[in-house]
Each structure stands twice: as structure tokens, then as C-alpha cells.
Amino acid sequence: MDSASTLYRFKKTPSYYAWVAVFILIVAATIGGLYYSTQEIDYVWRWYRIPRYFAYQDNVEIRAEIDGEVDRIESQGNEESIIVVKDSEEASYRVPTAGIRVDEGDFISYGDVLATYPKWKVGILLQGLWLTLKVSVIAIVFGIFVGLVAGLARISSNPALKWSSITYIELIRGSPLLVQIFIWYFVLGTLFNTLLAKNGLPQVQPLWFGVAALATFTGAYVAEIVRAGIQSIHKGQMEAARSLGMSYPQSMIHVILPQAFRRIIPPLAGQFISLIKDSSLLGIIAIRELTKATREVVTTSLQPFELWFVCALLYLILTFTLSMLLQYMERRMLVS
Amino acid sequence: MIDVRNVYKTFFVPHQVQALVDVSARIEPGEVVVVIGPSGSGKSTFLRCLNHLETADRGHIFIDGIDILDRKTDINKVRAEVGMVFQSFNLFPHKTVQDNICLAQRVVRKRSKGEAEQKTFTLLEKVGIRDKAGVYPDQLSGGQQQRVAIARALAMDPKIMLFDEPTSALDPEMIGEVLDVMKALAKEGMTMVCVTHEMGFAREVADRVIFMDEGKIVEEGTPEHFFTSPTHDRTKLFLSQIL
Numbered sequence: 001m002d003s004a005s006t007l008y009r010f011k012k013t014p015s016y017y018a019w020v021a022v023f024i025l026i027v028a029a030t031i032g033g034l035y036y037s038t039q040e041i042d043y044v045w046r047w048y049r050i051p052r053y054f055a056y057q058d059n060v061e062i063r064a065e066i067d068g069e070v071d072r073i074e075s076q077g078n079e080e081s082i083i084v085v086k087d088s089e090e091a092s093y094r095v096p097t098a099g100i101r102v103d104e105g106d107f108i109s110y111g112d113v114l115a116t117y118p119k120w121k122v123g124i125l126l127q128g129l130w131l132t133l134k135v136s137v138i139a140i141v142f143g144i145f146v147g148l149v150a151g152l153a154r155i156s157s158n159p160a161l162k163w164s165s166i167t168y169i170e171l172i173r174g175s176p177l178l179v180q181i182f183i184w185y186f187v188l189g190t191l192f193n194t195l196l197a198k199n200g201l202p203q204v205q206p207l208w209f210g211v212a213a214l215a216t217f218t219g220a221y222v223a224e225i226v227r228a229g230i231q232s233i234h235k236g237q238m239e240a241a242r243s244l245g246m247s248y249p250q251s252m253i254h255v256i257l258p259q260a261f262r263r264i265i266p267p268l269a270g271q272f273i274s275l276i277k278d279s280s281l282l283g284i285i286a287i288r289e290l291t292k293a294t295r296e297v298v299t300t301s302l303q304p305f306e307l308w309f310v311c312a313l314l315y316l317i318l319t320f321t322l323s324m325l326l327q328y329m330e331r332r333m334l335v336s
Numbered sequence: 337m338i339d340v341r342n343v344y345k346t347f348f349v350p351h352q353v354q355a356l357v358d359v360s361a362r363i364e365p366g367e368v369v370v371v372i373g374p375s376g377s378g379k380s381t382f383l384r385c386l387n388h389l390e391t392a393d394r395g396h397i398f399i400d401g402i403d404i405l406d407r408k409t410d411i412n413k414v415r416a417e418v419g420m421v422f423q424s425f426n427l428f429p430h431k432t433v434q435d436n437i438c439l440a441q442r443v444v445r446k447r448s449k450g451e452a453e454q455k456t457f458t459l460l461e462k463v464g465i466r467d468k469a470g471v472y473p474d475q476l477s478g479g480q481q482q483r484v485a486i487a488r489a490l491a492m493d494p495k496i497m498l499f500d501e502p503t504s505a506l507d508p509e510m511i512g513e514v515l516d517v518m519k520a521l522a523k524e525g526m527t528m529v530c531v532t533h534e535m536g537f538a539r540e541v542a543d544r545v546i547f548m549d550e551g552k553i554v555e556e557g558t559p560e561h562f563f564t565s566p567t568h569d570r571t572k573l574f575l576s577q578i579l
Contacts, residue, residue, distance in 0.1 A: 234424075234426075236422060236424055236426040237426060237428065239389055239420075239422070239426065240420075240422060240426035240427075240428070240485075241428075241440075242389070242412075242415065243387055243389060243415055243418075243419075243420040243489075244415065244416065244419075244439075244440035244444060244488070244489070244492060245412045245413065245415040245416030245417075245440060245444040245492060246412070246439075246440055246443055246444055247412050250443050250444075254439055254443060255428055255439075258430050259428075259429065259430050262430070
């Protein structure tokens with residue numbers, strides 16, 4: 001290791017620390033410059049307004065569903081049951097003790113507030129983040145599957161498999177994802193849902209067309225990664241496996257793919273990070289993922305600067321976590 | 337046991353080469369045949385045709401009476417009976433020595449885990465590296481790796497063993513240990529076809545030597561005939577260059 005360290009240009013000399021200082025200066029100047037500019041145009045930073053879009057306290061009102069009289073209020077720990085009676089009809093409402101607005105013997109009519117209490121609710125940004133995560137994970141799972149199949153077909157000697165795979169890969173890689181999303185939603189989606197409706201079947205949600213668009217898009221790139229991974233394994237490995245009497249699929253499963261998989265983790269990680277970021281395009285087909293959610297919040301809150309930074313930061317958290325996860329997997333596979 | 341009749345093989349990539357031209361040979365059970373010749377003479381192609389790693393263009397190759405060029409032949413079954421050892425070992429780097437040897441026993445021969453492991457340890461004992469069962473191939477020396485590769489091939493209980501320059505990638509001090517294993521195998525009566533440059537091995541162990549040049553079998557005979565009184569000029573020239 002010692003000999004390797006001499007390869008690095010910088011050792012820990014005074015000049016090293018000077019350049020560290022330069023780096024810090026660049027970062028500080030960028031942030032400072034940005035802040036100064038916003039002050040010049042009189043932008044008011046209101047960071048305190050942001051947390052409410054992650055989670056907020058909503059006031060829940062419990063209303064009577066019948067006319068009648070409050071017959072009794074029964075205590076059950078820190079909750080109470082309000083029992084409303086009218087003739088033989090009886091209705092019971094469980095509410096927190098602190099929020100009760102009625103007494104025993106009160107007459108109430110339909111729609112009166114019996115109790116109110118605050119409740120934490122998930123904000124729109126967190127909902128958007130969750131949807132982004134969900135869409136990405138499903139698309140990654142399908143993308144791996146599609147990519148593996150297409151990658152294996154790509155190196156097959158069967159022309160039907162090989163040419164299908166090449167056609168798929170070239171079509172997908174040669175057109176913009178945005179256009180593909182439109183095709184999935186407006187063309188295939190319309191076709192599919194109209195046919196379903198004609199046969200009296202339930203409709204497919206836009207979410208699934210979005211997932212399909214991302215999965216097929218990623219699948220084409222994964223296919224090329226898989227192909228390159230398999231072809232990077234020395235052909236002697238396949239020969240050795242086949243010479244022992246193992247069939248082609250057996251050799252693939254036991255010898256080639258485990259070795260190829262280890263090598264393709266880094267490029268796969270890059271592909272999946274791209275997928276998470278590309279999911280931001282799904283907003284255009286009415287899927288309220290993180291970017292669309294942010295846009296909606298911006299129009300109501302009028303705090304675009306804070307919100308777009310927060311949006312970027314949330315994507316960064318997702319991609320960074322994924323990147324760490326795959327690095328961990330890679331390390332673990334190298335040990336085994 | 338092996339019957340090769342009028343086999344032709346031409347490669348077109350990277351450029352057109354006639355690797356085998358009308359090659360015929362018979363190898364009897366228990367026979368040890370050494371194939372020698374200058375590089376590019378087709379000797380490796382000949383060997384690789386015997387277990388169908390290369391497909392001959394024309395002719396017939398019978399292994400134990402089965403025509404391996406017949407499309408209806410299940411080549412995997414034939415290959416399980418024909419062990420092969422490669423110049424570059426081709427051990428599976430993601431598996432331990434033990435798993436390298438167990439894999440095909442489990443997958444192809446459908447042996448139980450216990451059976452396969454017992455066989456593996458017997459073979460590791462035989463090639464003299466029983467203590468290396470749990471390590472990965474990259475932790476072994478070249479000679480040790482090649483001995484594991486031999487054990488891996490033997491684990492299938494093959495009737496024939498093919499050796500494709502098994503010592504050419506080894507450091508000189510490790511050649512001996514691999515040749516010793518091969519000699520022991522020959523003594524047990526294994527049918528062997530070896531492509532090698534080890535003339536000492538050919539002289540000592542071979543029942544027959546085949547000399548190939550430009551895709552043809554130029555001369556074949558016993559080692560004595562071969563090393564003392566070769567008939568063809570091409571053979572004489574080759575021997576004078578290497579001995």
C-alpha cells in the first residue's frame with residue numbers, strides 16, 4: 001500500500017491543505033453568491049414553511065350521522081365513547097377525551113360537531129417521494145427481468161430471439177424517454193383501456209403505464225449491460241463448463257451469470273440511479289411523483305427557491321442510498 | 337474407443353485457415369497418445385473436435401461408437417465421458433476448489449452432496465492437494481490449479497481424458513508436479529490424448545505419437561520410432577528444432 005500512495009499527486013504537505021482551503025472557498029463563494037443574488041431581487045427565504053409539506057397537523061371533526069340525544073359518554077382510558085340515541089336507533093363515536101364538544105343530555109341534529117382533535121397527516125412532498133420510490137422500485141425489478149431476458153436473447157444464435165432483442169434495444173435506445181412515455185400513455189394506454197372497457201373490465205391506472213415505460217426503457221440498457229457482462233467472462237469458462245457435460249443453460253446459471261453479475265453491479269447502479277431521476281418525467285401523465293408534487297406545492301406556496309432545492313435534495317437522498325446499497329452488495333460479493 | 341474418419345475443419349475468422357485436412361485416427365482403450373507439431377498445425381483443433389468444442393465441417397468422429405457429429409446425439413452425455421484439461425486451467429474463480437470439483441458431479445451426474453464431496457476429497461488426495469479444498473483458485477499456484485482442473489475432470493469418471501497443452505502456461509518448476517499426476521493416470525490405464533510440447537513425457541509415457549503439420553497427420557508411430565528414426569523430412573526438421 002505504501003508504494004501505491006506515491007502514485008497520488010498530493011501528499012499531506014502544506015500545499016495540500018491550501019488546496020483544501022481553496023475547495024472550501026469555492027463552495028462558500030457559490031452559496032454566498034447565490035444568497036446575495038436572491039437578496040438583490042428581494043426574495044424572502046421562508047424555510048419554516050417547508051416542513052408542513054412533509055407532515056402537517058390536520059383538525060379532524062367528528063360529526064353526528066343521526067339526529068338525537070347524547071345518551072351517555074363512557075370513558076375508556078384516554079378515549080371516550082359518545083352514544084347518541086334516537087328512538088331505538090343508537091350510534092356510538094369514539095373520540096379522544098380532550099376534544100369533546102358535547103355533554104350528556106344535549107340534543108343534536110345531523111351534521112353537528114361532536115368532537116374535534118388534531119391529527120398528523122402525510123404532506124404532499126412525502127407522498128410524492130413515496131410514489132417516486134414505489135415507481136422506481138417496481139420499474140427496477142421489471143427492468144432487471146426484461147434486461148436479463150433481452151440480454152440473453154441478444155447473444156443467442158437463434159435469429160428470432162437475437163433480432164427481436166436487437167430491434168427492441170435499438171427502438172428503445174433510439175427514441176427519447178419522454179416520447180416513449182407519451183406513447184405508453186396516449187397510444188398504448190388508450191388502446192388498452194378502451195379494449196378493457198369494451199369487455200367490461202376495470203381500467204388500468206396511469207401509474208402502471210408509467211412503470212411500463214420506465215421498465216422497458218431501463219430494460220434495453222440493462223440488456224446491453226448484461227450482454228457486455230456475459231461477454232466479458234473469458235470463453236474458457238464456458239468451454240470448461242460444457243466440457244464437463246453441463247448444458248448451455250446449466251453453464252450459464254452456475255458458471256457464467258454469477259461471475260458476470262459481480263461485474264455488472266457498478267454499471268447497473270448507474271442505470272438505476274438514472275431511472276430514479278427519469279421517473280421525474282412521469283408528472284406529465286398525471287402521476288404525482290416528487291417533481292409534480294413539488295410543482296404543485298410551488299404554485300400554492302410561492303416558495304420556489306426553497307422547494308426546488310428540497311426536491312433535488314430528496315432525489316439525492318434516494319440515489320445516494322441506492323448507490324451505497326449496491327456498493328455494499330458489490331463488496332459482499334467480492335468477499336464470498 | 338475414438339475413431340476419427342476423414343475430418344476437415346476450416347476457420348474463416350480472423351482469416352481463412354484450413355485447420356484440419358482429411359484427418360483420420362483411431363485411439364484404442366487404455367492407449368496414451370501424444371499429439372505434437374508446430375504451432376498452428378491443427379493439433380489443438382483436432383483435440384477440441386473430439387469433444388465437440390469445435391465442430392468438424394466434414395467427416396465422422398465416433399466416441400465409444402457414438403457419432404458425435406450426428407445432430408441427434410446428446411453431446412452433453414458424450415462430454416461427461418470425455419474429460420478435458422485446458423492450457424489456462426479454466427477453473428471457476430467464484431467457487432472454491434471443492435465446489436469447482438463438486439459442481440458438475442451434482443449438476444450432471446446428479447450425485448448427492450455427500451457422495452460428491454467424498455469423491456472430491458479422494459481426488460484431491462490423489463493429486464496431492466487435499467488441504468486446499470476450501471480455498472479459491474486465485475490463491476493457488478499454477479501447478480496446483482492445473483491439478484485441481486485434472487481432479488475436476490476426473491470427478492466425472494470419464495473414459496477418456498483430453499489434455500490441451502496442460503503445462504504450457506506453467507512456470508518451469510511446476511511442470512513436474514502436473515506431469516507426475518498425468519503419468520500416474522496413464523499407469524492406471526486411462527485412455528489419454530495429450531497435446532504437449534513435453535517430449536520427455538511423450539518418450540516416457542506415450543504408446544503412440546502423432547505428428548501434425550498444416551492440418552494433416554504427417555507421421556505417427558511409437559515413441560522409439562519417432563525419436564530415433566522418423567521417416568518424414570518435416571518431422572526430422574521439427575524434432576531437430578525442439579530437441
